[in-house]
Amino acid sequence: MPIEKRDGQIRLTAPLSEEDVAQLHAGDHVLFDGSMYTARDAAHKRIIAGAEKGEAPPIELQGQIIYYVGPTPARPGRIIGSAGPTTSMRMDPFTPKMLELGVKMIIGKGGRGPAVRQALQDNKAVYCLAIGGAGALLSKTIRNLEVVAYDDLGTESIKKLEVDGFPAIVCCDSHGGDLLQQGKDQWRQQDKLGSYQPIQAAAAEKSNGGGN
Amino acid sequence: MTTDTTTSVREIHVDEITAKISELCESATHFLPDDVVGGLERARDSEKSDLGKQVLIEILENIDIAKNEMVPLCQDTGTAVVFVELGQDVHIVGGSLADAINRGVAKGYTDSYLRASIVDHPFSSRVNTKDNTPAVTHIDVTPGNALKLKLLPKGGGCENMSRFAVFLPSAGKEPIVEMVLKTIEESGGNPCPPLVVGVGVGGSSEYAMYLAKKGVVRSVGNPSDDPETAEFERELLEKVNALGVGPQAVGGLNTALAVNIETYPAHITALPVAVNLQCHSARLKEATL
Incomplete structure (x- = not known):
């Protein structure tokens, strides 16, 4: 089952369809099982450059999950090292095209710009947060790792991960919901902020490079 | 003498x-320093947002796993x-x-x-x-x-959210408050809150950023020795936490664990200010030879 709701938990397994991801809403806790692919800046750049020349991506993207991660090297006898999410915003320029190529789910950290949030709605896809800086905890849910493309990129190569209960929180859903804006609106204490006025989501998180 | x-x-x-x-x-x-772990535990206990609390619980679990299983x-x-x-x-x-x-x-x-x-x-x-x-x-x-x-x-996620500005010399605290709040709100989840916020005020441009980094290194629970600066640190921390950004920016009361301000005398024409953010994984170890 691509999406299964039981015991108050939502479990997701790729490949995911539009109908599957439509059931998800900003703020939902989800657990991933099965496979997901890692890709970050350099891999995105190559996939998109290839697509512009009419080349097929090196992996099947239809219905798949992309996780923005560049893990530490595995200690001997282990599958992977620390494996938490990197700043998603850096992938914003590539994301609408990746969604057109069929990606249905993205996992990273931090907010997304307006173009990505719109593309998620247009392509019926979802962006989830994994907890940044929880790379040790997240690594324990990874059962297998296989480098499947761009081996020369090292930590940035495309890896196929098999996971069991990888935890995440739905951030930007396919209906326009944005957890980061909702959270801030709910918890802001304007009475303590004096003359300082909130900035709107559209203007936020587009200033610098992001990292991890 | x-x-x-x-x-x-x-x-x-x-x-x-x-x-x-x-x-x-x-x-x-x-291994995360004890003062940082203590700050995260207090944040977990005080957090009213369910999602924010869950994030803090998992951050603390991560600290135990890293230590016990030797995973970074x-x-x-x-x-x-x-x-x-x-x-x-x-x-x-x-x-x-x-x-x-x-x-x-x-x-x-x-x-x-x-x-x-x-x-x-x-x-x-x-x-x-x-x-x-x-x-x-x-x-x-x-x-x-x-x-x-x-x-x-x-880490890159927090370091890349650094800011520097020079304000008019007589501008006082107001633009510093505005700059710190704007930096943290704009950065959202990118620098991995809850944060240690380093603020460098004074000196020259490069020295202000160095001071901000010294603020980061001061870590959690160590206010400035200067009473006026310590009071400003408390005021800024309260305001930062009123932003509502929360742990990992999912919304909540704990956006920062500490605001540490380092100052240095400045030129008569300038009020240089630098902000350097440190993620919750505020890693720091020292040794003396």
């Missing part, structure tokens, strides 16, 4: 420095920023201090399976140096004959 700080000259061999830096690379990336706290094991307090009566023998530190970083990052995240030419080739060298090193010469080393593995 002058204080006699004369001590006998002491030799320290570069190999001792290399070995100590290498050890610090492993311990800093696997975060996959971004950072730029190796090294603060050296070099006693003026220390004589370093056997080679250069800079080389000794870089050899220690190379050994530590390689032997402890840490991620090599440094690329060579920043605007062109960007080829990975493979061993996370070179370090970024700051040296203060101090009285005495001890050599103190502090290693701050600084």
Whole structure:
């Protein structure tokens, strides 16, 4: 089952369809099982450059999950090292095209710009947060790792991960919901902020490079 | 009155420095300082947002797993920023201090399976140096004959949200408040809140950012010795936490664990201000030779 709701938990397994991801809403806790692919800046750049020349991506993207991660090297006898999410915003320029190529789910950290949030709605896809800086905890849910493309990129190569209960929180859903804006609106204490006025989501998180 | 700080000259061999830096690379990336863990525990206990609380619970679980299973706290094991307090009566023998530190970083990052995240030419080739060298090193010469080393593995997510501005000299605290709040709100989840916020005020442009980093290194639960600055730190922390950004920006009451302000006299024409953010994985280890 691509999406299964039981015991108050939502479990997701790729490949995911539009109908599957439509059931998800900003703020939902989800657990991933099965496979997901890692890709970050350099891999995105190559996939998109290839697509512009009419080349097929090196992996099947239809219905798949992309996780923005560049893990530490595995200690001997282990599958992977620390494996938490990197700043998603850096992938914003590539994301609408990746969604057109069929990606249905993205996992990273931090907010997304307006173009990505719109593309998620247009392509019926979802962006989830994994907890940044929880790379040790997240690594324990990874059962297998296989480098499947761009081996020369090292930590940035495309890896196929098999996971069991990888935890995440739905951030930007396919209906326009944005957890980061909702959270801030709910918890802001304007009475303590004096003359300082909130900035709107559209203007936020587009200033610098992001990292991890 | 002058204080006699004369001590006998002491030799320290570069190999001792290399070995100590290498050890610090492993311990800093696997074991979080107690003051940071304490700050995160207080944040978890005080957090009213359910999602924010859950994030803090998992951050604390991550700290235990990293320690017990020797997995780095975060996959971004950072730029190796090294603060050296070099006693003026220390004589370093056997080679250069800079080389000794870089050899220690190379050994530590390689032997402890840490991620090599440094690329060579920043605007062109960007080829990975493979061993996370070179370090970024700051040296203060101090009285005495001890050599103190502090290693701050600084992750990109928070470092890249740094800001610098110069305000009109008589502007006072207001633009500083505005700048700190705007930096943190704009950065959202990117720097991995809850944060340690370093603010450098005064000096010259490069020195203000150095002061901000010194603020980060002051970590959690250590207010400024200057009462007026300490009061401003409390005021800023309350305001930062009123933003509602919360842990990992999912919304909540704990956006920062501490705001640490470092000041220095400034030119009559200027009020330089730098902000440097530190993620919740506020890794820092020190040793004295």
